[in-house]
Structures are given as structure tokens and as C-alpha cells.
Amino acid sequence: MNQTTLNFAVGTFGTIITYAFGGWSELLSFLVIAMLIDIVSGVAASMKEGKGISSAVGFKGSVKKVFMFVAILLAHRMDVLMNSGFIMTGAIYFYLANxxxxxxxxxxxxxxxxxxxxxxxxxxxxRNNDDRQARS
Structure with a gap:
């Protein structure tokens, strides 16, 4: 890959991140780190329990994590629309707690x-989550 292509790719990625999240923050970094630890610890726990690794379970978990970022993107766009700065932060804290x-x-x-x-x-x-799912 030549330098121009690399510069274009990095610039495009940076533009997308800035548009989606208003730039990168330590809170987003913490969320990504927590997601990675969750994945690794989940795989380790499944291996320990003898369940092995399931591509269906992994795919479902990956899709959930992608949609977490979609929700955070929407929260940021609501912040921009309403000229506030707390909706995206609240969404990140919600998913971080999860x-x-x-x-x-x-x-x-x-x-x-x-x-x-x-x-x-x-x-x-x-128990609260199971109760909510049973009512749905």
C-alpha cells in the first residue's frame, strides 16, 4: 500500500469517527477495552465450562456490540441536533455498565x-432482565 492510499484511508476513517461520535474520547476507549475484555473472558469461560466456541453465539454477540455503537452514534447525532452534550455520554455509560x-x-x-x-x-x-423478557 502506498503512502497516498494509507493517508486517504486514515483520513476517511478519522472523518467517519468524528462525524459519528464527535471525535474519539477516553470514555469510548474505555468502552472498547471493556468490550474486548468481555469477549476474551466470555470465550475463556465457555472453554472452561466445556461449551467450546460457537460461531452463532459469537456472531450474535458481535452484532449486539455493533448495534451498541449504532445507538451511541444516534445519541451523538441527537446531542448535535439538540445542542446538548449528555445523551451520548449517558448511552456510553449505559453500555459500559452492561x-x-x-x-x-x-x-x-x-x-x-x-x-x-x-x-x-x-x-x-x-432476574429483572428475565422478568422483562418474559413480559415482552
């Missing part, structure tokens, strides 16, 4: 020690 709970669940599946309060919180969150 990723962190998933990481903690995966750590529990791996047999790593978790404080009882954390286990109780995860059980309550799962």
Missing part, C-alpha cells in the same frame, strides 16, 4: 472469587 456486569459474570463462570454483594447484584439484574 459490559462490566458481563465481565463480572464471566469472571464468576471462570471460578474467580467474587464478593457476595457482587454476586447478589448480578442475580438481581439477571
Amino acid at each position: 459490559e462490566l456486569v458481563s465481565i463480572i459474570e464471566n469472571y464468576g463462570r471462570l471460578g474467580l472469587p467474587l464478593p457476595p454483594q457482587v454476586k447478589d447484584m448480578i442475580t438481581a439484574l439477571k
